[in-house]
Amino acid sequence: MNGPDRLPLRSVLFAELLALPASGAAASDPNRPLLASILAGQAGGDGCLPADLGLGPTAFAELLATYFPGACLAPTRRAAQPIPELDDLQKLLLDHRAGLSNAEICIATIVATACAGSDHLWQDLGLASRSELSRLMQVAFPHLAAQNSGDMKWKKFLYRQFCSREGIYVCPAPSCGVCADYTKCFGPEN
Numbered sequence: 045m046n047g048p049d050r051l052p053l054r055s056v057l058f059a060e061l062l063a064l065p066a067s068g069a070a071a072s073d074p075n076r077p078l079l080a081s082i083l084a085g086q087a088g089g090d091g092c093l094p095a096d097l098g099l100g101p102t103a104f105a106e107l108l109a110t111y112f113p114g115a116c117l118a119p120t121r122r123a124a125q126p127i128p129e130l131d132d133l134q135k136l137l138l139d140h141r142a143g144l145s146n147a148e149i150c151i152a153t154i155v156a157t158a159c160a161g162s163d164h165l166w167q168d169l170g171l172a173s174r175s176e177l178s179r180l181m182q183v184a185f186p187h188l189a190a191q192n193s194g195d196m197k198w199k200k201f202l203y204r205q206f207c208s209r210e211g212i213y214v215c216p217a218p219s220c221g222v223c224a225d226y227t228k229c230f231g232p233e234n
Contacts, residue, residue: 054172057084064112075147076111078171078180082154085170087117091158092168094124098157099150107150125160129206133159136206140188148184155180155202165199174198 061080070076085091096104108115127133137152154169161168166177177198181189192201 054084054088054090057087061112061115064114066111066113069145070110070147073111073145073147074183075145075151075180078176078183079107079111079147079151081172081176082170083112083115083117085172086120088170089120090167091170092122092125092161092163093120093154093158093170094122095120097150097154098124099153103150103153107147111147124157127160129203130156130160132206132209133202136202136209137185137188140185142184142186145184151180151184159199159202164197165202168199 058077058080061083062077065071066073066076082091082093082097086093086095086097097107099107108117133156134152137155138149141148141152155165158165158168164174166174169177169180171177171180178189181192181198188205191205192198196204
């Protein structure tokens with residue numbers, strides 16, 4: 045869990061990652077600071093992601109070489125938690141990607157992998173705040189982010205989108221505004 049004692053370490057790791065000299069399109073990719081935040085959070089012990097962020101060793105090494113060449117990160121000992129809907133969540137995200145960067149493909153896998161965690165999605169990703177997750181969604185998956193016009197919590201929103209694609213409707217209320225669980229989906233995150 046993110047805490048005040050972790051913020052200085054996170055900030056230092058984040059700054060060190062962004063100071064690494066990425067080249068070409070990676071240097072100006074708006075996904076780069078978001079990836080740096082995920083990596084800084086993970087290196088600081090936050091989130092639920094495995095050492096390779098769920099990408100597998102080869103794709104993870106390529107991501108580091110492209111966006112953070114020379115980065116030396118201590119591996120975590122966490123293993124990816126399997127979830128049966130991983131491929132479906134990845135497909136949902138990929139179907140809505142901006143199409144501006146190959147990083148979006150990695151980010152779709154990372155976000156889908158983090159959905160297995162038990163905290164809010166921004167915490168499971170190891171991000172510093174929910175607003176960072178909102179920024180990630182707006183940059184990498186803008187069409188999907190625009191559909192979250194009610195500011196529903198992101199993990200709930202992704203699952204709701206996935207379920208509606210599959211024709212699964214679990215909420216008994218005719219609209220979110222009258223649902224007894226409204227505050228669980230739209231209330232503040234602690």
